[in-house]
Amino acid sequence: MTRFRIPFVRPYIPLGAYDRIRQVLDSGWLTTGPVTEALEQLLQEKTGARAVLCTSSCTAALFLALNWWGIGPEDEVIVPVYTYCATANVVVHCGGRLRLVDVRSADATIDLDRLMEALTPRTRAILCVDVFGMPALYPELMERLQEWGRQKFVPRTERQERLGRPLVIADAAHSLGGWLAGKPVGQWADFTAFSFHAVKNVTSGEGGALCIHLPSPFDNSAIRQELKILALHGQTTDARKKWVEGKWRYDVVAHGWKMNMPDLLAALAYESLRVYEKEILSERKRQFTYYSRVLQEELGGRVCVPLVQDVNPLRESAYHVYALRLVGWRSGQRDALIARLAEDGIQANVHFVPLSGLTAFRRMGFRPEDFPVAWRFFEEEISLPVYPGLTKEEQDYVLERLIHHVRQMG
Ligand SMILES: Cc1ncc(COP(=O)(O)O)c(C=O)c1O
Missing domain, CATH: 3.90.1150.10 (Aspartate Aminotransferase, domain 1)
Structure with missing residues (x-):
């Protein structure tokens, strides 16, 4: 017999979660709705990101960002080798070419010198991972990438031309609440993806969120709306709006996916994030x-x-x-x-x-x-x-x- 049995993780369920989940159960509305919206708003307040969309997972959020950017067979995407497979699988799912890069010995975040060596005219996106919770070195990365972009970036789409450098996506599955040079994680990359998987600091059992924080002149709210539609089959009217009497009509404007977060799960994440x-x-x-x-x-x-x-x-x-x-x-x-x-x-x-x-x-x-x-x-x-x-x-x-x-x- 040992003195203790200590699991690697015990999920933290804040007291308020029980009431909040009961409210959702009693409301008659279980899927994406007001609680998911409240979670998005709270995340936006806490991270300072220009727009936030909740998703079914961090993986889904990463995929949506890469897909929005147009990643396909002609594009290389850089990913640090020290990460969970999700970060790289999304590149494969988009049909992009995966380029792996070694990490820094000090904290296992991506090695910026190696990253710069790996850039080619076909590099269209970089996925950084804030592994263990420590933000990657975004200020230096952004500075070096702007400079490189001015001279060597070859855009393939109008969006890419507007940004003038590879897209930077933060895989922040571990780093919600992390800070860097006075700014929270969520404001450093063009897109930042959080995970609310069962073992994460803030959990909804399964779930994720995407912070959208592209520089001007990108319209982050419009991008959020576009991604929200893509995360629900490409359907122009979400389930809740269709639920109103007489408002059944909808269109499908793209072959989207099913990546939305339901209110039932958002309730747990919302209460965890609050405290x-x-x-x-x-x-x-x-x-x-x-x-x-x-x-x-x-x-x-x-x-x-x-x-x-x-x-x-x-x-x-x-x-x-x-x-x-x-x-x-x-x-x-x-x-x-x-x-x-x-x-x-x-x-x-x-x-x-x-x-x-x-x-x-x-x-x-x-x-x-x-x-x-x-x-x-x-x-x-x-x-x-x-x-x-x-x-x-x-x-x-x-x-x-x-x-x-x-x-x-x-
Ligand atoms: C670094 C990293 N990225 C992405 C993910 C995927 O998160 P999710 O399960 O929410 O899709 C994980 C999950 O463990 C992770 O550790």
């Missing part, structure tokens, strides 16, 4: 800081604790994944540590197998040895439980067992 800073983010930050302080004191150079704040440029994580690095370890050794922790009743995790190590991407010709920084990061990485509701005693137990095993095995 996010106070009840969720602050607690995650406290736990991150505590892990890092103790691990640094006890294990020193044997581990590399995650970068939670960075002074150059000033960045703050959304404290999503506590990604500890076991310096110099191989993945087999790390896996043995995970097995020992499991025997102690502690569920640890690994984020991520780089795309270059996954069958579907190897079949496309990508190889781990071509992205050595990501591979090293992966071999050394172990993710520890962090969530509101993880008690001090539980966290101390995780630390005690981890430190014990690392000293024995390292």
Whole structure:
């Protein structure tokens, strides 16, 4: 018998969610409607993005953005190799050509020098990933990309000509609530996609949102409306508007998809987002800081604790994944540590197998040895439980067992 059973994630259900969900159930309207709209508004207030559309997932949001930009077989899209497969799968779904780029050893976000080397006249979009919650280096990326765009970007559509550089999309599945140089995540890229999947900081079980923040003269509200139609089969009148007596008529103006968020799920995300800073983010930050302080004191150079704040440029994580690095370890050794922790009743995790190590991407010709920084990061990485509701005693137990095993095995 172990002292505790500590799962990797326990979803946080704020008190207000029960009433809000009951209200939706009682209202007779379960799919996209006023609660989804309220969630969009709250996200817009919190991120400062020019427009927000809720979707069925982060993957759907990423896909919609790429599709709106016109990505197809003639286009290359750059993606960091250290991410979840969703970031790259959407490029394949659009028929675009995937270009993978290695990451920075410091925080596993995309390496800007490598990214600049990977640009070609056919590069039409870049997907950055705020992996673990730390925003990628957008200010420098935007500056370098503007300069490159002026000289080398070859637009293929009128939209692309207007922007004059590749589109930048932030995969912010991990970074809702993160900050960079005084501005929240949501305002840094042309599009920013959030995830409300069950393990994320703010969840609706499944769900996502797209912040639309293109520079002038793009009309972000009009783009939102266009994407909203595409996210519902291309239908000009949504289900709720059709529900009004006598208002049944609709048209379908494009072959859209089914990617809308229902009110029933939005209710949970809305209540979580309302209390996010106070009840969720602050607690995650406290736990991150505590892990890092103790691990640094006890294990020193044997581990590399995650970068939670960075002074150059000033960045703050959304404290999503506590990604500890076991310096110099191989993945087999790390896996043995995970097995020992499991025997102690502690569920640890690994984020991520780089795309270059996954069958579907190897079949496309990508190889781990071509992205050595990501591979090293992966071999050394172990993710520890962090969530509101993880008690001090539980966290101390995780630390005690981890430190014990690392000293024995390292
Ligand atoms: C980095 C990253 N991007 C995208 C996704 C996809 O999110 P969703 O499940 O909401 O589509 C995930 C999900 O885990 C993720 O970790």
